[in-house]
Amino acid sequence: MDPARDNPLVRFSSFWLGALIFVLFGLACLVIVPLLGGKEEDAMDAATSERRIENLREMQAAQDAVLTRDQVSAHFRAAGEGLLAVQPAPMKVPTQVVPGSPTAEKLAADTGPPPDVEELAADAPVDPAVMELGKAQYILCMACHGADGNGVANIAPPLAGSEWVTGPVQNLIRIQLRGLTGPITVKGKEYNLPAPMVAQAFQTDEQVAAVLTYIRNSWGNKASPVTPEMVKALRGEVGKPPLTAADLIPPTGDKPAGDQSAP
Ligand code: HEC
Numbered sequence: 001m002d003p004a005r006d007n008p009l010v011r012f013s014s015f016w017l018g019a020l021i022f023v024l025f026g027l028a029c030l031v032i033v034p035l036l037g038g039k040e041e042d043a044m045d046a047a048t049s050e051r052r053i054e055n056l057r058e059m060q061a062a063q064d065a066v067l068t069r070d071q072v073s074a075h076f077r078a079a080g081e082g083l084l085a086v087q088p089a090p091m092k093v094p095t096q097v098v099p100g101s102p103t104a105e106k107l108a109a110d111t112g113p114p115p116d117v118e119e120l121a122a123d124a125p126v127d128p129a130v131m132e133l134g135k136a137q138y139i140l141c142m143a144c145h146g147a148d149g150n151g152v153a154n155i156a157p158p159l160a161g162s163e164w165v166t167g168p169v170q171n172l173i174r175i176q177l178r179g180l181t182g183p184i185t186v187k188g189k190e191y192n193l194p195a196p197m198v199a200q201a202f203q204t205d206e207q208v209a210a211v212l213t214y215i216r217n218s219w220g221n222k223a224s225p226v227t228p229e230m231v232k233a234l235r236g237e238v239g240k241p242p243l244t245a246a247d248l249i250p251p252t253g254d255k256p257a258g259d260q261s262a263p
Contacts, residue, residue, distance in 0.1 A: 097239030107239040114237055117170050117230040126217050126225045134214025137207050140200060141215075149219040156193065157186040160219035167251025169226050172212045173234045177201045179242035201238045205231040 067075075097104045141159075146152050149160035159165050164186060165172065181196035203211070205228035216223035 104239050108241055110236075110240075114170060114174060115233050117173065117233050118168065120227065120230045120233060121169070121224055122227050124225065126213060130210050130213050130225065131217065133207070134210035134212070135218075137203070137211035138214055140203075141211065144197070149215065149221075151186075154193065155195075156197065157184065157189075157191045159215045160221065162186050162221075163251040164248075165215050166221050166223040168249040169212070169224070169230055170234065171248040171251070172216075172226065173208060173231050174237050174243055174248070176203065176208050176212070176231075177234060177237040178240050180244070181242045182244040182246075184245040196242055199238070199242070205229075205235075 097107060144152060144156035145159050146156075149158060151158035164184075175197065177199055178201075179197050179199035183190055183192040185191070200208070208231045209226045209228045212226040215221065216226065
């Protein structure tokens with residue numbers, strides 16, 4: 001046995017030396033390492049924020065070069081004044097009317113006769129361009145009146161060969177603007193369809209004129225063209241309750257309107 005290893009002084013001092021090294025190492029870890037790391041982080045942040053501030057300055061300089069702050073505020077001031085200066089034009093004739101609204105009630109109360117548009121009739125031949133537009137517009141009607149104008153059973157009466165279609169223009173325009181409900185006799189046959197024809201007043205004057213010119217001159221029908229001026233003259237009809245056959249001028253067909261004795 002080595003006598004030194006059993007020396008109490010050696011054992012005592014080597015224990016405390018070990019303990020001291022352990023504590024010092026621990027301190028080094030706790031204090032020095034984070035301190036070093038922290039310094040690195042700080043250095044990085046400072047560089048990043050400097051770069052950010054530099055970027056911001058460059059951006060502002062670029063913006064200032066294009067428009068100065070004064071120019072921008074002058075622009076907004078002028079835009080605001082422009083908006084205030086605009087007076088909305090009052091609508092003389094509404095294109096769409098909310099049912100039951102005061103406007104609808106006022107329109108319903110006005111039961112004067114509609115203006116006579118026949119005197120506006122143009123003696124011009126049918127314009128092929130108008131027929132093209134009318135054909136495109138007829139997509140609106142096709143589901144109910146059929147692609148061939150022969151109507152659809154239980155949905156809508158025919159337009160091909162209909163005395164209404166080649167009859168007074170005023171009827172046709174008013175049907176477009178107000179819709180049509182109740183029994184109607186077409187080509188000698190009485191139709192009493194479950195659903196009425198709803199107004200198609202959202203169309204422009206040109207579109208209404210074109211689609212009516214189209215149905216008056218398709219599938220063997222032949223009649224004078226309808227002009228946008230005629231439609232415009234009847235815009236006052238929009239919003240009034242749907243028409244019935246009795247509100248219309250009887251067409252001069254083989255069978256008079258409302259003739260219930262037709263076969
Ligand atoms: C939702 C179905 C529907 C659509 C869409 C529709 N109609 Fe009608 N149309 C009817 C019905 C139903 C009647 C008969 C109304 C009644 O008297 O009860 C009718 C009647 C008519 C009449 C008079 C009767 C006749 O057969 O001659 C004309 C003219 C007419 N429609 C034209 C048009 C035109 C033009 C369009 C497209 C812009 C159109 N309709 C779109 C359902 C429709």
